[in-house]
Amino acid sequence: MRCQLGKAKDVHNLVQKAYADVARSQSSCCGPKASCCNDAAYTVPDHPVPESELGLSCGNPLAFGHIRKGDVVLDLGSGAGKDVFLAAQKVGDAGRAIGVDMTSEMLALARKNAVRFFETTGLANVEFREGKIESLPVEDATVDVVISNCVINLSPDKPQVFREVFRVLKPGGRMIVSDIVLNRPLPESAKGDADLYASCIAGALLRDEYLDAIRRAGFDRVELLSDHTYTAKQVGGDPITAEVGATFEGVAASIAVLAQKDLGRNRCLLCEAGSGAIKGLFRWMGGRKARRCLP
Secondary structure, X not given: OOOEOOOHHHHHHHHHHHHHHHHHHOOOOOOOOOOOOOOOOOOOOOOOOHHHOOOOOOOOOOOOOOOOOOOEEEEEOOOOOHHHXXXXXXXXXXXXXXXXEOOHHHHHHHHHHHHHHHHHHOOOXXXXXXXXXXXXXXXXXXXXXXXXXXXXXXXXXHHHHHHHHHHHEEEEEEEEEEEEEEOOOOOHHHOOEHHHHHOOOOOOOEHXXXXXXXXXXXXXXXXXXXXXXXXXXXXXXXXXXXXXXHHHOOOEEEEEEEEEOOOOHHHHHHHHHOHHHHHHHHHHOOOOOOOOOOO
């Protein structure tokens, strides 16, 4: 059944229902329904909790080497915990991996999977919190890395999501997200369609709008790490979008984006501390060219 979306509350209710259904399907023989977000290339054969794979990914934000031992990692829209558990292995005992999701059924599944994760790895460094990604239940400047996988496109207020990410990141912190964007506007008949929204298409921003929203949130560095345009065949593989697959030829793309929060005053203090601190700063930033310190 197709219906038109209205207010942000309608969008949240739609997304919660759709992904609650996916979570509940894990206990049936039917398995999760296909999605345009499903990236078959992003599978982890030796995942510590294979049950956390729901087939809802559109990329791999963990693949680019920006997570370090001891980091605090936050996953937006963490679902059953797939990326949280992988991040927890990367950060080790000295770090933490936190998942935020607004769907109670997903949180229950993730917390159940966390028990399996501990039994498999011996790591007790994961946590799942209930909340919306437009208002994160996380304190200011407490996170080293924010990740997300095919979730932000579902938000009714994406600029606010990026502002929240900026708020919770420490100075110098990184955001690495995989998401769906549009290469060109959708047909008018598709805009506001609830089924297409739940399939990660109708809610997606145009590519330039998406990247601009990240910059406007305050990020100092924005870099496109990967870019893959979907074909009509791929979109048509979703039972929701199959009937209009040809219409979406070349419209949607999966991208991975890196953004970094400026070091701000911390950077100036290092400059004042002397050449040794400056060298350490360059090593920490991977040799990135420094900007002038503001007075």
